[in-house]
Amino acid sequence: MFNKLILAMCCTFALTIVYGQPTESVMESNGKIYVVMAVVVTIVLALFGYVYSIDKKLNKLEKE
Amino acid sequence: MMKQSWWKWLAFIFLMYTCIAGFLVKVPEPPGVPLKESIRNFFFHVPMWFSMMILLGVSFWYSILALNKKHPYADFYAHVYAQTGVLFGCAGIATGAIWANYQWGSPWSGDPKQNGAAIAILIYLAYFVLRGAITDIDKRGKVAAVYNIFAFFMLFPTLWILPRLTTSLHPGGQGSEGNPALNGADMTPTLRMVFYPAVIGWTLLGTWISTLFIRVKILQEKKLSNV
Numbered sequence: 001m002f003n004k005l006i007l008a009m010c011c012t013f014a015l016t017i018v019y020g021q022p023t024e025s026v027m028e029s030n031g032k033i034y035v036v037m038a039v040v041v042t043i044v045l046a047l048f049g050y051v052y053s054i055d056k057k058l059n060k061l062e063k064e
Numbered sequence: 065m066m067k068q069s070w071w072k073w074l075a076f077i078f079l080m081y082t083c084i085a086g087f088l089v090k091v092p093e094p095p096g097v098p099l100k101e102s103i104r105n106f107f108f109h110v111p112m113w114f115s116m117m118i119l120l121g122v123s124f125w126y127s128i129l130a131l132n133k134k135h136p137y138a139d140f141y142a143h144v145y146a147q148t149g150v151l152f153g154c155a156g157i158a159t160g161a162i163w164a165n166y167q168w169g170s171p172w173s174g175d176p177k178q179n180g181a182a183i184a185i186l187i188y189l190a191y192f193v194l195r196g197a198i199t200d201i202d203k204r205g206k207v208a209a210v211y212n213i214f215a216f217f218m219l220f221p222t223l224w225i226l227p228r229l230t231t232s233l234h235p236g237g238q239g240s241e242g243n244p245a246l247n248g249a250d251m252t253p254t255l256r257m258v259f260y261p262a263v264i265g266w267t268l269l270g271t272w273i274s275t276l277f278i279r280v281k282i283l284q285e286k287k288l289s290n291v
Contacts, residue, residue: 033101037087044083048076051272055072058279 072272078265082107082258089254098167105163107258112156113181115266117219119149119274120188124216127209137282139205142212143195144277148270150188157181168233177234180222187215187222 027034086107093100123145130138160178161171172178191211198204227234251259 033087037084040083040087041080044079048079048269051269051276052072054276055272058276058283061283062279 071268075265075268075272078261079269082111082262082265085258086262089258091255092252102163102167103255105159106255107262109156109159109163110259111262111266112152112159113223114263115270116149116152116156117223118263118267119145119152119270120216120219122271122274123149124213127212127216130205130209131213137278137285139208140278140281140285141274142209143192144274144281146188146191146212146215147277148274150185150192152266152270153181153185153188157185164233173233175227175233176230177223177227177232180227184219184222187218191215 027038086104091101091103123142126135126138126142126145129135130142135141157178160181164173164175164178165171168175191208194211195204195208198207
């Protein structure tokens with residue numbers, strides 16, 4: 001529980017850094033391609049989080 | 065915690081690296097090649113096919129083990145790895161169609177490599193139908209393994225040999241008319257540095273997903289035998 005809280009806080013912190021920049025930030029440069037990069041990274045992160053959680057659940061089932 | 069986790073972390077690191085470096089690295093822009101930034105698809109579309117071939121190769125290997133009776137769950141392994149491989153193949157066809165739409169003018173131009181990939185996937189779909197149609201477990205294991213070995217050997221002509229014998233829109237075809245995309249000689253070290261980690265990352269992720277399915281199947285099997 002505590003770990004999850006810390007993780008959530010870190011994510012929020014990272015997001016504020018990324019999105020809280022002034023308008024001529026890195027995210028706006030090069031035709032906003034880094035926005036696409038952020039989207040792709042988010043999707044792959046979610047995919048890995050999902051597979052990881054399935055793996056953990058299966059581990060629990062196997063131990064029973 | 066996860067089971068045998070180091071290579072799962074490796075998959076994560078490699079794919080994160082691909083998704084970040086794939087957008088950041090400078091790509092070559094040889095004169096006369098109209099790919100522009102879309103060459104970055106090379107980091108995402110092509111690894112689908114490489115991972116598919118590796119996963120189907122693993123499936124083929126387990127089919128041989130199934131026929132040799134060296135492994136109690138070899139038939140499960142072969143089936144699940146073939147499923148994940150075909151999933152990657154479908155992703156490859158879909159991403160290729162998107163890329164082709166903007167590069168060659170239409171999502172499907174009957175390119176020999178496109179047709180070959182479609183035939184290869186259809187052959188594997190027939191494997192799932194065949195395996196699903198047999199209820200007797202021993203018979204199913206044998207017939208499915210024999211068919212899977214046959215299917216794997218159809219990959220070579222459909223993906224590697226036939227497209228090279230005619231002119232193709234893909235790089236590497238005879239004469240390479242239409243669109244001289246980046247072929248082996250045009251691959252710069254930067255392209256390689258993103259491409260190979262991507263192949264390893266996707267293959268490991270495919271393996272991870274496959275092992276999850278296998279573990280579910282083995283659990284079901286144990287539950288059935290306990291009843």
